Amino acid sequence: MDQTIIIADDHPLLLKGLKEFLNENGMNIIGEAPNGVQAMHLIETLKPDLAILDLEMPGMTGLEIAKHCQSKKLDTSIILLTLHKEVYIFHEAKNLNISGYLLKEFATEELLNCIQKVLSGQSYFSKKLLMNDAEDRNSLTGNLTPSEIKILRLIALGSSTKEIAEKLFIAERTVDKHRSNIINKLQLDKKHNALLIWAQKNKKIIF
Amino acid sequence: MDQTIIIADDHPLLLKGLKEFLNENGMNIIGEAPNGVQAMHLIETLKPDLAILDLEMPGMTGLEIAKHCQSKKLDTSIILLTLHKEVYIFHEAKNLNISGYLLKEFATEELLNCIQKVLSGQSYFSKKLLMNDAEDRNSLTGNLTPSEIKILRLIALGSSTKEIAEKLFIAERTVDKHRSNIINKLQLDKKHNALLIWAQKNKKIIF
DNA sequence: TGCGCCATACGTATTTACACCTATTTTATT
């Protein structure tokens, strides 16, 4: 493998383990960073083929790095490593240049496979991230209609009513009405931002 | 160092990093385990001088292992590694045979120091765990005035401007002004609810 | 066929959140 890789993680032991593991498997690691800001800098200066990033890092998360790369039109492929099952990332990944997403827990089992796929232009997302919490989800969002769920997700991602309307090509008032219905179905307080707060808190469930 | 060590962590990359790091520093690792149950088994069979354990592991947590060791009167010293600042462990440690407690985040910086102390019979608890998130907090909320922090906390708890004004016996406009100042200091997007979302996300830091 | 659910859309009104501005009083710090 002559393709270049950088890695970033704020946990030094994990960074070390990752580096050793990749080296043992013949990968060409040209840079490593202990936080998101430095990782971004490495990507900009070294322009590696692949960046393997921790999702949660101080300064800049792996997700934010992906967004920056996209807006700066850098063609570094990105694999995210995460500790917890943040399923919502999977959905964001569609709009971003994220090619892989793995749990650290299973990293060695799947990492090589993932890297190979990504370096050959494909993408790889750990199935273990997808098949979970089906129960929680149903108990909470089972009553919601498909449109309502769509809107709820956009709210969770930080979109305003206006933005949602634009994205879904429907009227703001319609979105408004859906919000209202969602609030009723979830029996939220009739308080300002109650829906927003709920969506933020329950990100993991609604995706 | 001829004293024997076993290590356990459910994250394979971290376990690898830890092993390499300790080997490089001349430690004598006689066993490693990917979960708590196997770690306990290693301790019972190999009777190492020291066990370096992840706090959160499937099957048996580092804390449970410590309890077992105590009840079985094994004199293996125990160092716990943790990802998150679970300060409550520190208080439990007094009643258990836990000799060290470190954040993975700072592990390399302090780990050798900690191991030396523990192997020589002393104990070592990361100060970063005690004087809590003082750094994180300062880096993020250090510029904030006491009033601003008060208000930020109320926002995180879901209070509206009106409610905050009532609780603090000040005018709504004053609260408004503080919100504005907080947003500026934290350099948040000038977007609706940006402050609310930030406060929700960073609950752990501002309290 | 008709009933009900859903998505769509619009109107009106209220409450919040925030920007940008000024100004006074209190409290610290030097």
Add this chain to the structure above:
DNA sequence: AATAAAATAGGTGTAAATACGTATGGCGCA
């Protein structure tokens, strides 16, 4: 004692979120 910083308060304006209505077309199911 003087200067700086913080807390307080207010004005004006915009955008957003929600409540509470009504209304229509589509679609499935009894």
